[in-house]
Amino acid sequence: MKKSIEELNAIRERMKQTIQMRSDNSNNVRVVVGMATCGIAAGARPVLAAFVDEVNRRQLKNVTVAQTGCIGVCRLEPIVEIYEPGKEKVTYVKVDENKARMIVAEHLVNQRVIEEYTIGAAK
Amino acid sequence: MEDLSLHVLDIAQNSLRAGAKVISIEIRRLPGKDLLEIEVEDDGCGMDRDLLSKVTDPFFTTRKTRSVGLGLPLFKMAAEMTGGSFDISSTPGKGTRVKASFGFTHIDRPPLGSMSETIVTLIQGNPDVRIRYREVTENASFEFDTQEISQILQGVPLNEPEVLQWIKDHIDQCEQELLNNEHLL
Ligand SMILES: Nc1ncnc2c1ncn2[C@@H]1O[C@H](COP(=O)(O)OP(=O)(O)O)[C@@H](O)[C@H]1O
Numbered sequence: 001m002k003k004s005i006e007e008l009n010a011i012r013e014r015m016k017q018t019i020q021m022r023s024d025n026s027n028n029v030r031v032v033v034g035m036a037t038c039g040i041a042a043g044a045r046p047v048l049a050a051f052v053d054e055v056n057r058r059q060l061k062n063v064t065v066a067q068t069g070c071i072g073v074c075r076l077e078p079i080v081e082i083y084e085p086g087k088e089k090v091t092y093v094k095v096d097e098n099k100a101r102m103i104v105a106e107h108l109v110n111q112r113v114i115e116e117y118t119i120g121a122a123k
Numbered sequence: 124m125e126d127l128s129l130h131v132l133d134i135a136q137n138s139l140r141a142g143a144k145v146i147s148i149e150i151r152r153l154p155g156k157d158l159l160e161i162e163v164e165d166d167g168c169g170m171d172r173d174l175l176s177k178v179t180d181p182f183f184t185t186r187k188t189r190s191v192g193l194g195l196p197l198f199k200m201a202a203e204m205t206g207g208s209f210d211i212s213s214t215p216g217k218g219t220r221v222k223a224s225f226g227f228t229h230i231d232r233p234p235l236g237s238m239s240e241t242i243v244t245l246i247q248g249n250p251d252v253r254i255r256y257r258e259v260t261e262n263a264s265f266e267f268d269t270q271e272i273s274q275i276l277q278g279v280p281l282n283e284p285e286v287l288q289w290i291k292d293h294i295d296q297c298e299q300e301l302l303n304n305e306h307l308l
C-alpha cells in the first residue's frame with residue numbers, strides 16, 4: 001500500500017510538467033462515448049477504456065475523450081461521436097474495443113474516416 | 124447487463140445527471156447470510172414522491188413517458204430474480220439512495236464484474252465529482268475516496284490516464300487483499 005502511494009506521488013510529479021506543456025491546444029478534437037443504459041449494456045465501458053488507452057499510448061495531446069449520458073439508438077450502441085474543428089461530426093456505431101483502436105489509428109492519426117463503421121453505413 | 128458492476132455504472136449515471144457532487148458506492152459481500160448488497164447514494168437533486176413511485180414500475184418504463192427509463196427497473200429485476208430485494212428512497216433537494224440485495228449463491232445472480240473499471244469510468248468523465256467506494260465482507264472492509272487522491276495530486280486532474288490506471292490497480296489490489304483474507308476467491 002505504502003509503495004503504491006509513492007507511485008502516485010511519482011505520477012503527479014511527471015504529470016505536473018506535461019500538463020503545462022499541453023495547455024495551449026486550440027484545435028481540440030473531442031471523442032464522445034455514449035454512456036446511457038443501452039450503451040453500457042452494449043459495451044460502452046470497455047470502448048471508452050480503449051479510447052483513453054489508445055489516445056494516451058499514441059500521445060495525441062489535442063484529443064479529449066469524453067462521455068455523454070444522452071440516449072442514442074439502442075440497437076446501434078455503443079455509439080461514439082467525433083468532433084473536429086471545422087469538420088462535420090462523425091458518428092460511429094456498434095463500436096467495440098478493436099474498432100475503437102482502429103478509429104484512433106485511422107481517423108485521429110491518419111485523418112481517414114472509416115466509412116464502414118459510421119452510422120451512414122449501418123442504416 | 125452482463126454483470127453487476129455495469130448496473131452500478133448505470134445507476135451512478137443517474138446520480139451524475141441529478142447533479143450529484145458526492146456519490147457513495149458500497150458493495151457488501153455476505154455469503155454467510157447468502158447476501159450480496161449494493162448501495163449507491165448521492166447528494167443530487169432527488170425525486171418527488173410522484174416520480175419515485177413511477178421509476179421502478181416496469182409498465183411505466185415501456186411507455187413513452189420521457190422522464191422514465193430502463194435503468195432502475197432492470198436493476199430491480201436483476202435483484203428480484205435472485206430472491207433479493209430492491210429499495211429506492213429519495214428526498215427532493217437532498218439526494219437519492221438505491222439499494223439492491225442479491226442472493227449470493229443464487230444461480231441467476233450475475234457476477235459482480237469489475238468495480239475498478241466502473242469507478243475509473245465514473246472518474247474519467249467526472250473528475251470534479253467526489254466518488255467514495257467501499258467494499259465490505261463479513262469481517263473486513265476497504266475504502267477508496269477520490270478526495271484523498273485529489274489531495275495527493277495537488278492540482279493534477281484525477282482523469283489523467285496514468286492516474287486512472289493507478290486508481291484501477293489500487294482498487295483491484297485492495298479488493299484482492301480483502302477477498303484473500305476472507306477466502307472468498
Ligand atoms: N439518483 C437520482 N437522482 C434523481 N433522479 C433520479 C435518480 N435516479 C433516477 N432518477 C429519475 O428516474 C428516472 C428513471 O431512471 P432510469 O430508470 O435510470 O432511466 P433513465 O436514466 O434512462 O431515465 C430518471 O430519468 C430520473 O428522472
Ligand SMILES: [Mg+2]
Binds near residue numbers: 037133134137193
Ligand atoms: Mg438511468
